[in-house]
Amino acid sequence: MSHKGFNAYNQEQFFTNYFKRRERSDSPNNAIEGPMIFEMLGDITGNSILDLGCGDGSFGKDLIQNGATEYIGVEGSEKMVEAAKANLKTLNGKVIMDTMESYPYPDKAYDIVTSRFAIHYVSDINQLFDSIHNSLKDNGKFIFSVQHPLTTSSFLSKQSGEKRENWIVDNYFLDGEREEPWIDHIVVKFHRTIEQYFTALRDNGFTILELREGNPKRQHFSSEEEFKRRQRIPVVLAFACEKSK
Known part of the structure; x- marks a missing residue:
């Protein structure tokens, strides 16, 4: 059975095993994506922030403790909302228990909209980016990460196990649904190229300020072996964008 979007996180075993993986010190979330996102955010003192696919709310907790004056998390998984x-x-x-596709975005309400490792579950990013653009104040920022397209193009290399030593890149320019074997389940994600993300952002009124691919930094890893393995292929793609005037 395959799961779309947040539905996988409502499965008890998946939910438990997901956090076991994410909480590892050398997980991509903690050693690569997290430090990079905070660098891209910079000073958030006094900002109102909307976080799409907020998960267990731990990111929101960090944002508030770092000076955000308002934090709203949107999450579709009942179990994640409870944890958040x-x-x-x-x-x-x-x-708020809702999906990022159906959330009623208010006009010019937020200084920053964020999303971490969640937009690759969305089928129509043009509609999503348009809604986000409208919800930002003038000069507001949109900062988000997704699974890198080099790793979502094909999951054939996962046949060798979760901890891959080689990665197959195939059907890269064929965008659309992919079924990923992940944590003993099949999870549906949507593959699109870096160019498609860039074009969708530009077409929906954003100026791209920064594009990052999660270049690993040694100080964030406890294991030299894992650090070297993560230098072989990017696992994160992140954008920092500004609402164009």
């Missing part, structure tokens, strides 16, 4: 509310219960943060 627990993480944010003593802080000035709010979690």
Whole structure:
């Protein structure tokens, strides 16, 4: 059975095993993507932030503790929403159970919109980017990460196991659904090229300020072996964008 979007996270075993993997010190979330996103955000003091696909709210907790005055997380998984509310219960943060596709985006409401490793679950990024653009204040920022297209083009190399030593890149220019074997389940993601992300952002009124591919830094890894392995292929693609005037 395959799962689309947030549905996989409502499976008890998947939910538990996902956090075991994510909480590893050398996981891509902690050693690559997390430090990079915070670098791209910079000073967030006084900002209102909308976080799409907020997961367990731990990112929101960090944002509030680093100076954000308003945090709204949008999450479709019931189990993730429950975890996020627990993480944010003593802080000035709010979690809404909804999908990023159907969330009713208010006009010019946020200084920053973020999304971490979630937009690759969305089939129509043009509609999403248009909604995000409208919800940002003038000169507002949109900062997000997705699984790198070199790794979503094909999952054939996963037949050798989760900890791959080689990666097959195939059908790169054929965008659309991909079924990834992940944590003993099949999860549907949407593959698109770097160019397609760039074009969709530009066509929906964004100026691209920064494009990052998650170049690993040794200080973020406890294992020299894992650091060297992560230098072989990018696993993260991230953009920092500004709402064009």
